[in-house]
Amino acid sequence: MSDTAAVQRQLRIKSGMVQRLAKETKLYHKETVLLAVKKAKFIEDEAEEWDIKNATKLVEESEKMVIDTKSRLDKAVEDLKALIKSAKEESGLPAEDAELLKAEKAVEEAAL
Numbered sequence: 366m367s368d369t370a371a372v373q374r375q376l377r378i379k380s381g382m383v384q385r386l387a388k389e390t391k392l393y394h395k396e397t398v399l400l401a402v403k404k405a406k407f408i409e410d411e412a413e414e415w416d417i418k419n420a421t422k423l424v425e426e427s428e429k430m431v432i433d434t435k436s437r438l439d440k441a442v443e444d445l446k447a448l449i450k451s452a453k454e455e456s457g458l459p460a461e462d463a464e465l466l467k468a469e470k471a472v473e474e475a476a477l
Contacts (some may be wrong), residue, residue, distance in 0.1 A: 372448075372456045376464040379445040380471040386438040387475040395436055397427040442475050 385430055404420035449468050452458045 369456060369458060372452050372458055373462070373464040374447075374472055375448055376452060376468045379441065380464070380468040382436065383441045383445050383471045383475050386434060386441055387471075390431065390434045390438050393427060393431045397424060397431055400424045402429055438475060441474055445472055 374461050389394075400420065404417065404424055406416050408421050425426070445468055449465065452462075452465055453460070
């Protein structure tokens with residue numbers, strides 16, 4: 366993978382994956398909060414038991430998606446960090462390379 370174009374391509378692909386997974390994690394978390402509020406409202410309004418059970422299932426499924434997406438994001442971030450390190454040390458990619466900078470920015474944003 367010493368070819369500069371191949372390294373840049375991998376940086377672009379993995380950066381896009383990290384950005385997408387970070388966005389998905391935030392959206393699933395937001396959905397979980399909204400569903401929990403909806404469930405609380407059902408309980409407060411003494412809705413039918415089926416509605417409360419269904420809302421509970423939705424909240425649980427959404428929480429599982431947050432956990433799954435977060436774990437995939439963590440793995441993608443680690444892969445991207447390793448690729449960044451490799452690109453800097455082995456392939457001689459300049460520090461101001463656009464794809465390298467974009468990859469570093471994606472790692473920083475995923476940490477938020």
